[in-house]
Amino acid sequence: VSASPEIRCVPPPGVRPDPLDSFGPLALTRRCRRGQRIYDAGDPATHWYRLGSGLGRKFALRPGGRRQIVDLLLSGDFFGFTARAEHPFAAEAALEGTVVTAWPRRQLERLADSDPRLGARIRELTIESLSRLQARALALGRASALEKVGGFLVEMHERTRRGPGDPVVLTMSRYDIADYLALSVETVSRALTELRRRGAITPSTPHCMTILDCSALRGFGAGARPATR
Amino acid sequence: VSASPEIRCVPPPGVRPDPLDSFGPLALTRRCRRGQRIYDAGDPATHWYRLGSGLGRKFALRPGGRRQIVDLLLSGDFFGFTARAEHPFAAEAALEGTVVTAWPRRQLERLADSDPRLGARIRELTIESLSRLQARALALGRASALEKVGGFLVEMHERTRRGPGDPVVLTMSRYDIADYLALSVETVSRALTELRRRGAITPSTPHCMTILDCSALRGFGAGARPATR
């Protein structure tokens, strides 16, 4: 946990209250610069984290030098859980001023043993994280680039908890999207252009667009193929 | 939980003892036919499960009719955890005679509140499942088919806990592998042929092969590409 200005006991704004907040004295909140590491792959997994605001990315670097983003972290997302003693992936802030809260893992686990409410909350959190990753396996398995990007827009719209008519705000770069979907940047860009051409989205700026046809986004590229059994 | 012959309090053989086993009276163990559903997508998530022996698959059906296997379940794997009230995916036995144990979720959660050891064990299980899915996101993100299939062989070799020189036994069909890696059956078959041709594996039967060059399997297709961004 080597980072810049540290603030104690500061509940992040805009996030619903949490049983974990009652353990404020244990928590350590800090503000990160863009690209700043929260932890590195191989670091001892001493803490659990929650992203307060901004954007984070959990990723691995492939032998070829290519980056694979395993999970994009939005406000309220918990991360850093691992069964092993060391983090298998790295995590870093993807935006300037990203706020991250850290709890010491050992102490929290001890407290959970005496406080069922905390224990249940932690189970809930890991299961939520699990659901996110399952959805992710599905997204990565999608056949076409159009379907991947379309599904990504819907996912982001849902995860940022915006109304049906509200535009999606993509705070991450095209490179982040590409590495998240295992596509090239050019393909992501082309897919967005194509979705626009087909009238599924209307972009105002490159990082903000309105979803016109949500169901189309989900189903694009899903050509009727017979089920392989 | 609508299934054939039900056996109570039968600890599955070949699996290490578990705190959960002390709740035998709660558990319900059953033997499944090949292709038999354990639960369907949309079913109320009333139970947690462990696969005793055989093989299971957790999957989703895409609009196009294509199947995406979200997780392959091996002996000892726990599954069925979800944050929601309903299972987002379906799970079924992939082999004849697959043995599955089910615990009622509500009761287990109540017990976990009073027994820290059980609570910790459940946390551990979900986190293990989490790790498996993260590794999966990585596998699906791999670029080439050769790399996907190579990585799959290594994953199966590790997960079945066999010695370095022991052959990998693939109890699942090529279709299962294809749907797991989001490839077509033909591509999987061709990749295996190519790996054999390159001397990375030596197959005895279609479902059993010896890994000769493990590091090659991992790195295949990882052509040196410059890091995006």
Added chain:
DNA sequence: CGGGCTGTTGACGAGACTCAATAGGGGTGG
């Protein structure tokens, strides 16, 4: 004002998917 970063678009080629044919195996029913 200049330089690097980001985003978009075009041209080209490699790799994966589809369609198709064939061989082997296991299970079922006659």
Added chain:
DNA sequence: CCACCCCTATTGAGTCTCGTCAACAGCCCG
């Protein structure tokens, strides 16, 4: 017990998507 058939696995040929290389425009920041 045998024969048939369906399921599984493999291989070939053609098409098409996506990755790569390249060029270019806009923007922020120094």
